[in-house]
Every structure is written in structure tokens, then in C-alpha cells.
Amino acid sequence: xxxxxxxxxxxxxxxxxxxxxxxxxxxxxxxxxxxxxxxxxxxxxxxxxxxxxxxxxxxxxxxxxxxxxxxxxxxxxxxxxxxxxxxxxxxxxxxxxxxxxxxxxxxxxxxxxxxxxxxxxxxxxxxxxxxxxxxxxxxxxxxxxxxxxxxxxxxxxxxxxxxxxxxxxxxxxxxxxxxxxxxxxxxxxxxxxxxxxxxxxxxxxxxxxxxxxxxxxxxxxxxxxxxxxxxxxxxxxxxxxxxxxxxxxxxxxxxxxxxxxxxxxxxxxxxxxxxxxxxxxxxxxxxxxxxxxxxxxxxxxxxxxxxxxxxxxxxxxxxxxxxxxxxxxxxxxxxxxxxxxxxxxxxxxxxxxxxxxxxxxxxxxxxxxxxxxxxxxxxxxxxxxxxxxxxxxxxxxxxxxx
Amino acid sequence: xxxxxxxxxxxxxxxxxxxxxxxxxxxxxxxxxxxxxxxxxxxxxxxxxxxxxxxxxxxxxxxxxxxxxxxxxxxxxxxxxxxxxxxxxxxxxxxxxxxxxxxxxxxxxxxxxxxxxxxxxxxxxxxxxxxxxxxxxxxxxxxxxxxxxxxxxxxxxxxxxxxxxxxxxxxxxxxxxxxxxxxxxxxxxxxxxxxxxxxxxxxxxxxxxxxxxxxxxxxxxxxxxxxxxxxxxxxxxxxxxxxxxxxxxxxxxxxxxxxxxxxxxxxxxxxxxxxxxxxxxxxxxxxxxxxxxxxxxxxxxxxxxxxxxxxxxxxxxxxxxxxxxxxxxxxxxxxxxxxxxxxxxxxxxxxxxxxxxxxxxxxxxxxxxx
Numbered sequence: 001x002x003x004x005x006x007x008x009x010x011x012x013x014x015x016x017x018x019x020x021x022x023x024x025x026x027x028x029x030x031x032x033x034x035x036x037x038x039x040x041x042x043x044x045x046x047x048x049x050x051x052x053x054x055x056x057x058x059x060x061x062x063x064x065x066x067x068x069x070x071x072x073x074x075x076x077x078x079x080x081x082x083x084x085x086x087x088x089x090x091x092x093x094x095x096x097x098x099x100x101x102x103x104x105x106x107x108x109x110x111x112x113x114x115x116x117x118x119x120x121x122x123x124x125x126x127x128x129x130x131x132x133x134x135x136x137x138x139x140x141x142x143x144x145x146x147x148x149x150x151x152x153x154x155x156x157x158x159x160x161x162x163x164x165x166x167x168x169x170x171x172x173x174x175x176x177x178x179x180x181x182x183x184x185x186x187x188x189x190x191x192x193x194x195x196x197x198x199x200x201x202x203x204x205x206x207x208x209x210x211x212x213x214x215x216x217x218x219x220x221x222x223x224x225x226x227x228x229x230x231x232x233x234x235x236x237x238x239x240x241x242x243x244x245x246x247x248x249x250x251x252x253x254x255x256x257x258x259x260x261x262x263x264x265x266x267x268x269x270x271x272x273x274x275x276x277x278x279x280x281x282x283x284x285x286x287x288x289x290x291x292x293x294x295x296x297x298x299x300x301x302x303x304x305x306x307x308x309x310x311x312x313x314x315x316x317x318x319x320x321x322x323x324x325x326x327x328x329x330x331x332x333x334x335x336x337x338x339x340x341x342x343x344x345x346x347x348x349x350x351x352x353x354x355x356x357x358x359x360x361x362x363x364x365x366x367x368x369x370x371x372x373x374x375x376x377x378x379x380x381x382x383x384x385x386x387x388x389x390x391x392x393x394x395x396x397x398x399x400x401x402x
Numbered sequence: 403x404x405x406x407x408x409x410x411x412x413x414x415x416x417x418x419x420x421x422x423x424x425x426x427x428x429x430x431x432x433x434x435x436x437x438x439x440x441x442x443x444x445x446x447x448x449x450x451x452x453x454x455x456x457x458x459x460x461x462x463x464x465x466x467x468x469x470x471x472x473x474x475x476x477x478x479x480x481x482x483x484x485x486x487x488x489x490x491x492x493x494x495x496x497x498x499x500x501x502x503x504x505x506x507x508x509x510x511x512x513x514x515x516x517x518x519x520x521x522x523x524x525x526x527x528x529x530x531x532x533x534x535x536x537x538x539x540x541x542x543x544x545x546x547x548x549x550x551x552x553x554x555x556x557x558x559x560x561x562x563x564x565x566x567x568x569x570x571x572x573x574x575x576x577x578x579x580x581x582x583x584x585x586x587x588x589x590x591x592x593x594x595x596x597x598x599x600x601x602x603x604x605x606x607x608x609x610x611x612x613x614x615x616x617x618x619x620x621x622x623x624x625x626x627x628x629x630x631x632x633x634x635x636x637x638x639x640x641x642x643x644x645x646x647x648x649x650x651x652x653x654x655x656x657x658x659x660x661x662x663x664x665x666x667x668x669x670x671x672x673x674x675x676x677x678x679x680x681x682x683x684x685x686x687x688x689x690x691x692x693x694x695x696x697x698x699x700x701x702x703x704x705x706x707x708x709x710x711x712x713x714x715x716x717x718x719x720x721x722x723x724x725x726x727x728x729x730x731x732x733x734x735x736x737x738x739x740x741x742x743x744x745x746x747x748x749x750x751x752x753x754x755x756x757x758x759x760x761x762x763x764x765x766x767x768x769x770x771x772x
Contacts, residue, residue: 290662
């Protein structure tokens, strides 16, 4: 039993990133608030993972376009995080004494909230990022951390060796003890890519955060400063290998791919699950979706409140979206509330929240495959209006004003 | 609206819903893919600012308790108001089931009198509609009515509907129970009444003491000439569900966009218990036409003119037509289902054929495997 107010493990979710590589999707919202999979937002994954791992105290560190994210999280009730003691807290940067500053880096964001963490007097701190799609039981990782008597445990994911140079790579011994950390190595020695998920023994991390802050040359970043410093001091760092679906959705192409993985029974993503592994989301309170007599739907995912009169294939239709008669939506992701008017073609595209695609417009093109690993996805931003009959080419991006 | 509290009767006419209410009250009858009938009344109340709500149950109320819990999904988990559920007998020293609304109200008079709201809205829970009770309240005050009753225009095909006649001023001139089905459209009572609390409790005490129990018959019909009863006609989509036929008919009516938009996108949002199902997955062989599909389904077969509740599985080669498949139903490979209502957790195995008639749909009881 944990004594009053104390928590064994507090999670800190880094949600402050601007996510510039998602283009117009993050022009008004922080990356973790970007919609995913028909009824979710990216942040639903780490939040649901926490509650499914019996971690009920979470600090969400925000600074870029926080309003939508704050409103979405609210009191945390959809994730069962409205607690008397603990729960979910949105933590923006704040003025301290005479000074006050933005979060300078991932480590600085935690540093600025040492007081928040100390209030729960935790033994461990779980550091998460808000731009990955995965289902993970952090309690298993915590058990490994305890068993290894580690100062820091880093979750790693085995990537193909030819892709390893795009990741932060952990070189370990046979017992998974980390010997070396290489950020985007030209000649990777291992395939263990960091997932950006760390468990620290809080007393150790706190010391390193304070030291790091005192160093004016530091970038105050976990990957660049804290982890290398701990390694060079001979601290005990372990890799924890995660086997399951995991995807970084930091780019338009990878966000589209992760959505498409939902349609592939063999992708391993499986967002469903039983009571202990469900992904929770704030509910839209919409009636069931309606498929009309003129509609044709196959190999797709459709959520509540959507109305479909056209043809939908290999696509994700989010809640409250509307697909007009004669419209064709192939291999695309239609975000909540978007409307595709009659006769429009939407191929290999992401259409933003509440965007309107005019009648007969052509968005995107049928693609054969990725070029250099990137799909040339057409992107229509939230609230953008594409005029009747206009053409948006593959890979083109349309924002609200255009 | 702190001036109005509400009492909802969770059970009514259950006998005529047959198999569909063996396991539940009318209030918790599943409706339109993801709702229970009481969701409409609760949402209308909440959207109208009425948050002091008592629900009187008669039997089989565990599914209702499970659905409502603390009322959080309707934003009714409040400090100073919210939902109180009254199981039968709870306040009734005689240990007899109440026979009608008068007895039910008498048995919860403590709850009603304790509340500071001067007006009470009485409602059955077999109605699906989207209405603003604030407007009803305004009219009630404007007309200086003793009782305002909600009505709608309908053909009285089923029995025991309360038929109301009113003058050009909306004042009620006659009230009677229709025992014979008729093809003419009439003004029919929705069993929803707004009434001043002191007056209601006066009526309840007087009639209870004299052995009366039927609110419609013993109070409304009997006293229509002595007190001022006004009607508040509701237009838009209004459904009273009191037998299998009306359940089937009113459900499938929502496949038309006009009634559906009026019900769900009218004055207020309709809330229900959140179940966190994943969105519905359409597989390669799916072919769906003119249907309402809730979240959590997996469809690889044919679905036409039907309603699928949350978590239904339609396997390859299965054909569902003109049917209602409730939560977690499974229709196996190459099975054909038409004019059928399957209750929750029904499994139709492979290569089966089930068919009712439009005027008499087959009902398969909760949890059965065919």
C-alpha cells in the first residue's frame, strides 16, 4: 500500500512540440491533439496506456497551441483520470519568482516541474512523448526497471537495420544493459531504436536535471544531454525491448501510414481490446453513422455521426464527416466533421477537421508506393475550403486561407 | 431551470413489448444503434436545465442502474442535484408493487416535497424525441395552466393511447383513452406533464386516499372540466414505443434523414453511456445500403435497410435485411436474416435463415444462439 498522496510512479507526457513536419495539421493545434483513427487523437494512446498500466498521475507538458489540447483533456474523465488524488494535470510553463521561461528542451520541461513531481514523492518517473501510436503496458517496463535495479530504462523497438540510421540507437550487452547511445548513427551497430519512452529512478533523474540546468552549453534534451551524461558517469541504464505495434507519426506520410495500418488485419495495431487494454477517447455524442442506398463501402473504417452517400474504399472516415453522392474516397483519411461534396475524388489524401472539398474537386492522386520511404500524400488543412472543381496534386498542402 | 424537477416512470406497458422487456424496463430498451430509450428523456431534461431527476422503477431495473450509474454520461453527477433511482417498495411500507402513477408518486412524496423546485415534470420513458422543456415551462406560465401536457399528432394504431381534444387556445376540451385502433390522425398525449408541485401532491394525496391509482384516467379524464389543462404540441420526430410493432416501425423510420436529423440534431445533443468501442470496420466483402451502423461493428457481409448496434459482427456471405441487430450480435457466414429483431448478445450461427414479416417481425431473446 502506498501512503497518503504518494505515488510509486508519475508519468510526464511531453506534449509541447510544434510538430512542424505535420504541416497545416498542427498550425492551430499541438501535435498530440491531431485526430487519428476515426475517433481518437494521438494523445489518447499514451493516456490510455497509462491508465491501463495502473499509472493514474500524469503531467501533460504543453506550450505550443495548448487550448484545444487543454479542452480535450479537461478533467481527464474519458480516461478515468478524474481522481481525488492524482489524475491528469496540464502543465504549461509558468513564471517563477522574477524569471519565467518557455520549456527550452525535453529535459528542461521536466526540470521546470520538479516541484509538481515532488508533491507525489514518487520513486519512479515515466517520461513519454505525445507523437507515437502504440499500445504498451508500462507496468511491465517498470517491473524490468526494478528487477535490473536500473537508474534509467529506455524502451526500444527493433527496426530493420537499413532504417536504423534514422533513429537513436542503443548498443547493449547480452543483459540489455546499455553500453552506448548513438543518435542517428551512419553505421548502426544495433537495431534497438529508442522509442522516446524512459523510466527514471526519480532521485537520480532529479540530480541530473539540476546539473544539466546549471550547464549553459546544454541543450537540455534527454537524448542529447541527460542520457549521454548518465552513461558517461557509469550509471545503470537498461534497454527494454517492446514487441508490438509502434509507429512515430511525426510526418504526414507516417501519420497516413499509421491510419492505413488500422485497415490491415496483419499490421498488429489492434486498437480494440478488452477492458484493460482499450484506447479511450473523449466522446463526440453522435448517432450511429449512416450508409445510404447510393453508397459503396469496403475495406474501411467509419465512425459515429458520419454520413456516406459516395464510394469509400481503403479509407478512414472519422466521426461527423460527410461523403457526398458520387464522391470517391480511396486510400484516404477524412478527419472529423470534414465534408466531401458530390462527385469529388479524394485519393491518397488527408482531409483536415471541418474542411470542405467542393463538388467535383480532385484531391491527390492514386499512388503506386512511397518514394524514398515517403508517400506523396495530399493534405487539406483543418477548416480549409477547396472550391468546386479545383485540383490539389499529390503531396500538395492546402491551408485554411488558400 | 431550478424551478422544475422531474420524475420519470421507468416502466410502462411492458407487457406489450414482450420479449424485449423480459430482462429490462422500457426505459432501458435499446434504441437506434447506441441508445436506451431513457437517454432521450434524460438528454432533453439536461439540455433544458432540469437536473433534479427521480426515476421510479417497477421491475427488472438492474440494466437501468447499470446504464445510468451515477449519471455522469448526462452530466448529472452533481453535488446539489442529479439522479435518484427509486426501486419498487423502497418507500412503500405496504410492500406491494405500486399499481399506477398516483401510488408511485405517493410513495416518493418525501423526495418530491424535499426538493425546492416549485414545478414537477412527470414523464414516461417510452418516448424518443428532441424537445426543449424550457419552452414548455414558458407556455405553462403564460397560460396560467394547472397542467400542461405534451402531445403529438399520430395515428392511434395501438391501443391505450391518450387522445386529446383542444380548442384554438390549446386548452383541453376532452381526454379519452382510445381502445380501438383508428386510421385517422389524432392529437395523442405523450404522457409528459408539467404541473405545480403543491397542486400535484394535493391531487395525489386526495386520489390515493380514495384508492385511485391511474393518473390519466382518474385525474386527467375525471377532472378535465374542473381544472385548466393545456396542450403543448410537439412536432418533428416523436416516437412512442409501446409494443414490438411500434419499436420496429419507429426504429427503421430513422433511416430517413429528415426524422433522424430532427431527433439527433434538433434542440439539443442526445447523450448516452459511453462504451469506448472502436469505429466500425468494413471488410472486403461488405455491402451496406440504407443502414445505421454504430461503432464497434465488423462487417464483411450484406446489410440493407437495417440498424446495427455497437459491436455487431456480420460474417462473410451473411445477409441482413430490414432488421435490427442489437449489441454484440453475430450473424454467421451465409446466414440470412430479415424482418427480425435480435436482442443483445444473440448469435445466429452459419447457414441459418430467419425471417419475420414487416407487420410482425421475429424477436430473438437476449443471449440466445440460433
